[in-house]
Every structure is written in structure tokens, then in C-alpha cells.
Amino acid sequence: MLWTIFLLLNGVVILVLLFSTRTRKKNEPPLDKGFIPWLGHALEFGKDAAKFLARMKDRHGDIFTVRLIGKYVTVLLDPNSFDAITNDTDCLDFTRSRNQVIQRIFSLQLQSINPTAEREWMEQHFRGLSLSKLCGSMNSNLQKLLLSDQNGCSPSEWRQDGLFSLCYSLLFRAGYLTLFEKRDNTTEVYNEFRKFDDLLAKLARCSLKREESKTVTLSRERLWELLSPKCLRGESESNSWQQSYHHFLQENGIDAEMQKKALLLQLWTTQCNAGPAAFWLLGFLLTHPEAMEAVKSEIRGLTLQDTSLQRPPINLLEAHSTPVLDSVLSETLRLTAAVMIRREVVHDKVLQMANGQEYHLRRGDMVCLFPFLSPQMDPQIHQEPQVFKYDRFLNHREMKDTFYKNGKRLKYYTMPWGAGSNICVGKDFAVTAIKQFVILLLTHFDLEMCDPEDKMPPVNASRYGFGMLQPDGDLQVRHRLKRTQNES
Numbered sequence: 454m455l456w457t458i459f460l461l462l463n464g465v466v467i468l469v470l471l472f473s474t475r476t477r478k479k480n481e482p483p484l485d486k487g488f489i490p491w492l493g494h495a496l497e498f499g500k501d502a503a504k505f506l507a508r509m510k511d512r513h514g515d516i517f518t519v520r521l522i523g524k525y526v527t528v529l530l531d532p533n534s535f536d537a538i539t540n541d542t543d544c545l546d547f548t549r550s551r552n553q554v555i556q557r558i559f560s561l562q563l564q565s566i567n568p569t570a571e572r573e574w575m576e577q578h579f580r581g582l583s584l585s586k587l588c589g590s591m592n593s594n595l596q597k598l599l600l601s602d603q604n605g606c607s608p609s610e611w612r613q614d615g616l617f618s619l620c621y622s623l624l625f626r627a628g629y630l631t632l633f634e635k636r637d638n639t640t641e642v643y644n645e646f647r648k649f650d651d652l653l654a655k656l657a658r659c660s661l662k663r664e665e666s667k668t669v670t671l672s673r674e675r676l677w678e679l680l681s682p683k684c685l686r687g688e689s690e691s692n693s694w695q696q697s698y699h700h701f702l703q704e705n706g707i708d709a710e711m712q713k714k715a716l717l718l719q720l721w722t723t724q725c726n727a728g729p730a731a732f733w734l735l736g737f738l739l740t741h742p743e744a745m746e747a748v749k750s751e752i753r754g755l756t757l758q759d760t761s762l763q764r765p766p767i768n769l770l771e772a773h774s775t776p777v778l779d780s781v782l783s784e785t786l787r788l789t790a791a792v793m794i795r796r797e798v799v800h801d802k803v804l805q806m807a808n809g810q811e812y813h814l815r816r817g818d819m820v821c822l823f824p825f826l827s828p829q830m831d832p833q834i835h836q837e838p839q840v841f842k843y844d845r846f847l848n849h850r851e852m853k854d855t856f857y858k859n860g861k862r863l864k865y866y867t868m869p870w871g872a873g874s875n876i877c878v879g880k881d882f883a884v885t886a887i888k889q890f891v892i893l894l895l896t897h898f899d900l901e902m903c904d905p906e907d908k909m910p911p912v913n914a915s916r917y918g919f920g921m922l923q924p925d926g927d928l929q930v931r932h933r934l935k936r937t938q939n940e941s
């Protein structure tokens with residue numbers, strides 16, 4: 454027995470030494486392993502990835518390799534060189550590491566699905582006529598919910614809410630009603646989803662405490678049940694987006710158990726970003742009165758033929774351009790969208806940087822782009838990058854798209870939607886939904902901060918890398934239907 458333990462310990466020590474002895478080879482990016490064997494920089498990275506990577510950028514520049522839990526990750530922070538990563542499907546692979554994360558978070562295995570076929574299936578629904586139908590349905594669901602949430606309040610009564618809860622809850626429930634089949638359990642699904650989403654970053658990093666682990670497991674099981682469609686039980690045939698997804702999975706030979714789990718992945722992908730984005734946007738407007746006035750003035754200028762919430766709306770967004778609101782949305786996403794684009798190096802690769810320098814990437818390592826740091830928060834591209842400037846993306850009432858770094862015009866000056874073959878499929882739907890929501894709210898409701906001196910809450914630093922950031926805390930607001938609405 455003692456002998457076995459001794460051998461095991463020896464094995465572990467040899468492995469640790471093996472992983473610790475990696476040295477930088479000629480032409481490889483600067484290597485920073487951190488002091489802790491095997492773990493490397495994992496603790497600092499998990500706590501606040503943006504702060505850690507900014508520190509590494511100061512030390513090493515636009516490209517470096519760090520050690521995280523036994524893996525070597527090369528981080529590239531030069532947006533002019535991003536295409537060399539996002540366009541390479543020969544040496545770099547997206548699916549294997551994505552499948553591992555999906556397995557860990559959603560307990561889901563979809564290996565038999567061809568990612569290109571899945572993407573094509575998704576794109577059908579978020580383009581052309583299908584997209585128009587989804588946007589129309591989203592708009593009417595938002596209106597219904599905004600009105601029904603007022604039931605029980607006397608017309609001129611103010612209601613107090615956290616702005617984050619208000620935005621997330623409304624956009625989530627409207628999105629769920631638009632894409633999913635069940636219509637009678639929206640609030641329950643939303644409440645359960647928030648418990649799951651709150652622990653998601655820790656679940657992905659395997660850093661849950663025992664109690665949290667129980668909560669997340671129960672919550673996930675409850676969501677599988679809540680989402681389980683009637684069609685899985687042979688009870689209904691509808692033509693919803695969810696029904697179409699169900700057929701797609703069936704055609705690809707996914708069994709009933711995995712189909713149930715896949716729905717939670719889709720719920721997360723389609724519903725976890727728009728609500729937080731609307732929160733940041735409205736929060737910035739409330740704390741920047743000149744921006745609020747510019748947006749309100751633009752909305753007033755839209756020819757509102759029917760301003761009643763009760764009657765079907767004309768599709769204002771199809772008929773009119775809204776450059777100020779577009780600039781506010783781009784600026785909001787620049788400050789609060791923080792995706793990490795990851796690829797696995799499956800064959801040794803020579804990375805050609807925009808400045809002509811070449812770096813060797815080793816097979817088995819990961820490559821990661823973190824556009825939040827650069828281009829989005831890069832002071833060489835955006836002056837005073839920490840500051841919200843509502844007209845940053847505005848150029849004489851047109852959207853500005855000319856930004857430079859080191860005198861070179863940038864293709865990627867902000868990247869909230871990702872890039873290349875994995876760029877967000879739902880971008881147009883998300884942009885329309887957020888704008889619809891903001892226009893509805895500002896047109897039909899009085900909305901103000903409970904305390905005019907309040908500041909925006911800080912960012913929850915553990916969520917860097919998981920799409921839209923979320924606040925640590927909330928901004929208290931009060932709202933009521935506008936007088937003209939009360940009287941109609």
C-alpha cells in the first residue's frame with residue numbers, strides 16, 4: 454500500500470516537473486508560467502481575467518503565452534492580426550474545446566452534430582422573412598409583458614425595481630415566448646435560469662463550493678424539466694423555433710435525453726446577453742443626461758403614427774434609421790461585451806502578425822483573443838476608453854466606422870459579436886430586440902433613478918469571457934406608465 458502511494462506521488466511530481474519545465478523556443482511568443490506549478494496563473498485569471506491580461510499586456514505586449522491549469526494559452530491582443538486566427542480552420546479548431554465546455558456546463562454531448570450544419574440551421578431562422586417574423590413576435594411579446602407587469606398598479610403609481618432585474622426579466626421572458634413553446638411557465642423558467650446563470654462562470658471553471666454545486670445541479674435538472682417540450686412527449690406539433698430545433702436534433706440522431714439537455718444550452722445562448730445589454734444601455738443613459746436627451750429627441754422625431762401600447766405597432770425600426778441609438782448601443786457593447794474567442798492549435802502553426810513578425814504556435818496549446826482589452830478598451834484606438842461617450846460611433850448623423858491604431862485603419866475596432874465563422878448568429882435579432890425594448894420603455898414610461906446621485910454598479914469581474922458582463926449589484930429605478938398612456 455505504502456509502496457503504491459509512493460509510486461503515485463512520484464508520478465505526480467514527475468508530471469508537475471514535466472509541465473513546469475517548458476521553456477520558450479526561438480520564435481515563440483513570450484512565455485509567462487506563473488509561480489504555482491501546473492496551476493500557473495489560473496487563480497488570478499479566474500478572479501478578474503481583464504485585470505490579469507492587462508497586466509500581462511503591459512509586461513509582454515500584444516502577444517504572450519500563459520499557463521492556466523496545465524494548459525498553455527497564447528493570448529493575442531493586436532486586432533490587426535485577428536484574421537490570422539479567426540480565418541484559420543486548418544491548424545486551429547473550435548469544436549473540441551467548445552464541446553468540452555458544453556459537457557461541463559450543460560452535461561451535454563453533441564459530438565455527432567456537424568457544426569456547419571447546425572450553424573446553417575440557425576442562420577435560416579435569423580435571416581430574411583424568418584427574422585422579420587421573429588422580430589414582430591418579439592415586439593408584441595415585449596408590449597404584452599410591459600402592460601401585464603403593470604396590472605395591479607394604479608395608473609399613476611410609481612413602481613420601484615432594480616434596473617438589471619427589470620431589463621433581464623422582460624427581455625428574457627419576451628425572448629422565451631418568441632422562441633420556445635411553452636407559454637405558461639415563463640416566470641418560473643426565468644427565476645430558475647437566473648439561479649443557474651449566477652453560478653455559470655464558476656461551474657465553467659470548476660470552482661463551485663459544495664453548496665453551490667448542489668444548487669446548480671438542482672437548478673439544471675429543474676430547467677430540463679421546465680423546458681421539456683410537448684413534442685418530446687408526443688403531445689403537440691407546432692411550428693415554433695423550438696419545434697424546428699427538435700426536428701434538427703432528431704434528424705441528427707440525438708436521443709431524447711440529450712435533446713432535453715440541448716434546450717438549456719439554446720436557452721442560455723439565445724437569452725443570456727440581450728437583457729444585460731439593455732441594462733447597461735439604459736443605465737448609461739440614466740447616468741448621462743445629455744445622452745438620454747439625444748436619444749429621446751431622436752425617438753420623438755420618429756413619425757409615431759400610433760403611440761398606444763395596446764394597439765399593434767408599426768415597425769418603426771424598419772422604416773427609420775436611428776444613428777444616435779445605434780451609437781449608444783455600440784458604445785455600450787464596447788464597454789460591456791467581453792467574449793473570449795478560443796481556438797485549439799491542432800497542427801503547429803506560424804502566426805504572421807500584421808507588423809510582419811512571425812510567431813510559432815505549438816500543437817496542443819490554446820489561442821485566445823480577448824477583444825474587450827483590445828480593440829474595445831485600447832487607448833490607442835479609443836480615447837479615454839473607460840468613459841461612456843454616447844456619440845463615439847457617430848459621424849454627422851451617420852455611424853462612424855473609421856478607427857485607427859498606429860496609423861493603420863482597423864477592420865475590428867469593436868467586436869461584441871465575435872468574428873469569423875462563429876460570429877453571433879442572432880446579432881440582427883438581438884440589436885432589434887434591444888432597440889425595440891428601449892424605444893417602448895422610453896416612449897411609454899417615465900423612468901428615473903431613485904437616487905439621482907447614484908452611480909452605475911461595478912462589473913462582476915468573474916464574468917469576463919462569458920459574453921455580456923453583468924453588474925455586481927443593481928441600479929434602483931422607478932417607473933410608471935406615462936400620463937397619456939394612463940388616460941388612453
Ligand code: HEM
Pocket residue numbers: 572575722723724726727730790792793794795869870871872874875876877878879880882883920921
Ligand atoms: C447583446 C446581445 C448578444 C451578444 C453581445 C452576443 C454575442 C455573441 C458572441 C460573441 C458569440 C460568439 C461566441 C464564441 O465565439 O464563442 C455569439 C454566438 C451566438 N449567438 Fe449571440 N449574442 C447576443 C445575443 C444573441 C441572441 C439574442 C441570439 C439569438 C436569439 C444569439 C444567438 C447566438 C448563437 C446561436 C450563437 C452561436 C453561433 C455559433 O456557434 O456558430 N445571440 N453571440
